[in-house]
Amino acid sequence: MESPYDVLGIDADADEDAVVRAYRHRVKDAHPDHDGSLEEFERVRRAYEHITSGRDPSTFEASERRRSRRSPTRGGSDSSRSARSARESRARNGQSEGTEGTENRGSLGPTVQYLDYEVLETHGWQLTDEDLFEKAEAADLDVDSYGLLVVEERESLLEAAERYGFSWPYACRGGACANCAVAVVDGEVEMPVSTILTDEMKEQGVRLSCIGTPVTDDLKVVFNIEKLPGLAELRLPAEQFERARADD
Numbered sequence: 001m002e003s004p005y006d007v008l009g010i011d012a013d014a015d016e017d018a019v020v021r022a023y024r025h026r027v028k029d030a031h032p033d034h035d036g037s038l039e040e041f042e043r044v045r046r047a048y049e050h051i052t053s054g055r056d057p058s059t060f061e062a063s064e065r066r067r068s069r070r071s072p073t074r075g076g077s078d079s080s081r082s083a084r085s086a087r088e089s090r091a092r093n094g095q096s097e098g099t100e101g102t103e104n105r106g107s108l109g110p111t112v113q114y115l116d117y118e119v120l121e122t123h124g125w126q127l128t129d130e131d132l133f134e135k136a137e138a139a140d141l142d143v144d145s146y147g148l149l150v151v152e153e154r155e156s157l158l159e160a161a162e163r164y165g166f167s168w169p170y171a172c173r174g175g176a177c178a179n180c181a182v183a184v185v186d187g188e189v190e191m192p193v194s195t196i197l198t199d200e201m202k203e204q205g206v207r208l209s210c211i212g213t214p215v216t217d218d219l220k221v222v223f224n225i226e227k228l229p230g231l232a233e234l235r236l237p238a239e240q241f242e243r244a245r246a247d248d
């Protein structure tokens, strides 16, 4: 019986830092772009969530079995097989390694590297630093601050972050404030409706995560930027929206 610690490849008495380090390492290996598979990627993520939410490790396999019964089409062996056969098919067709990421994604949605703006403030980094995400990767940051997530179909960036259990800032959830703003450092995010953002902000890569969806396979975003000049004035008190939602 595999425990979530086994999935991350660490001992059951590993401390919090070791868990985070192992997760970062495993989630990259398991990614479909790195010879992993969607199923493996998601299993690693669930193992990490199981540990960090304090659930009994001995219940992990049972919850995996229940999940597998609910989603039979996402069985591990099928997923691994399809990733393998995609690679074999590419090899047969003479496609380069460079095309692997796009094709091997299968049902995997856009992959987002995220970074908390507070980290930039702490380290004195700038949004314009070309090696910003390389520095973040080397900095041994907490997964709340830096990591990787996958956006599913019809999901906004904010919804994806919340599905992973993160608490990114927001208020209106409808494009009327700047509380949920992110800076897109690489890739592109589309917003379906007109927003409160100025053209200049949009040109600088600012997007609203509550209504923004990735239109590129890979994305790098800095979240929690709502305190930046220009955006601070567009912020709204989150409480008024929470009250309105509670009254609905």
Ligand code: FES
Pocket (backbone or CB within 6 Å): 169, 170, 171, 172, 173, 174, 175, 176, 177, 178, 179, 180, 181, 208, 209, 210, 211
């Ligand atoms: S939460 Fe107000 S625009 Fe996104």
